Amino acid sequence: AQSVAQPEDQVNVAEGNPLTVKCTYSVSGNPYLFWYVQYPNRGLQFLLKYITGDNLVKGSYGFEAEFNKSQTSFHLKKPSALVSDSALYFCAVRDGSSASKIIFGSGTRLSIRP
Amino acid sequence: DAEITQSPRHKITETGRQVTLACHQTWNHNNMFWYRQDLGHGLRLIHYSYGVHDTNKGEVSDGYSVSRSNTEDLPLTLESAASSQTSVYFCASSKWPGSNGELFFGEGSRLTVL
Numbered sequence: 001a002q003s004v005a006q007p008e009d010q011v012n013v014a015e016g017n018p019l020t021v022k023c024t025y026s027v028s029g030n031p032y033l034f035w036y037v038q039y040p041n042r043g044l045q046f047l048l049k050y051i052t053g054d055n056l057v058k059g060s061y062g063f064e065a066e067f068n069k070s071q072t073s074f075h076l077k078k079p080s081a082l083v084s085d086s087a088l089y090f091c092a093v094r095d096g097s098s099a100s101k102i103i104f105g106s107g108t109r110l111s112i113r114p
Numbered sequence: 115d116a117e118i119t120q121s122p123r124h125k126i127t128e129t130g131r132q133v134t135l136a137c138h139q140t141w142n143h144n145n146m147f148w149y150r151q152d153l154g155h156g157l158r159l160i161h162y163s164y165g166v167h168d169t170n171k172g173e174v175s176d177g178y179s180v181s182r183s184n185t186e187d188l189p190l191t192l193e194s195a196a197s198s199q200t201s202v203y204f205c206a207s208s209k210w211p212g213s214n215g216e217l218f219f220g221e222g223s224r225l226t227v228l
Contacts, residue, residue, distance in 0.1 A: 006156075032215055034215075034216065034217075036217075036219075041221075041222075042221060042222075043204055043206075043219035043220050043221045043222055044157075044204070044206075044217070044219045045219070046216050046217070046218075049216060090156060090157065092217075094215045101147065101159055101162050101170075101172065102147075102159075102208075102215055102217060103159065104149070104156050104157040104158075105156055106154065106155060106156035107156045107157075
């Protein structure tokens with residue numbers, strides 16, 4: 001069965017510093033991996049995805065994520081955090097072998113202090 | 115522009131009443147999903163559909179039902195609402211094949227069961 005773990009409920013970073021939001025996954029086939037962001041009282045918005053190819057994928061708002069197959073991880077990163085990056089971030093995974101459902105992690109609240 | 119809309123955005127009901135949350139998408143996506151979002155649990159999949167007349171149970175389907183009579187709509191019904199079903203509900207859609215499973219979310223429906 002697919003599963004996703006986000007080990008940190010909250011991550012606090014000072015503006016201008018690099019940030020990392022952690023995610024590990026478990027799937028039976030090749031993984032399709034996603035990051036979504038949720039702002040208050042809104043639905044989730046797609047940030048980026050890994051399907052195949054380069055292990056470092058770039059997405060919206062300057063975010064990037066690194067796929068590590070041996071560690072089954074897909075950590076979200078940004079070189080320089082902005083206060084406006086403060087939001088709830090979700091990692092998600094789909095088994096790449098079929099049109100299967102997407103499973104989400106429990107979410108990590110990112111707080112950027114000025 | 116294509117979109118996905120949920121209604122009502124807010125609803126308060128009483129224990130034991132039947133409640134239906136509507137979801138309508140104009141993306142012409144064949145896949146549609148219902149998730150609930152609760153603190154500490156992230157998003158959990160309730161039901162999903164891969165096309166007209168197709169429905170499948172997710173990880174927390176007890177007490178919920180869906181039907182898919184056309185491509186655009188996937189209403190979620192709570193047959194007899196319980197206080198444990200107080201939550202924020204999100205509908206999402208994706209295209210398959212032809213995409214990598216990226217989900218498009220509605221703005222959410224906040225349900226309170228008293």
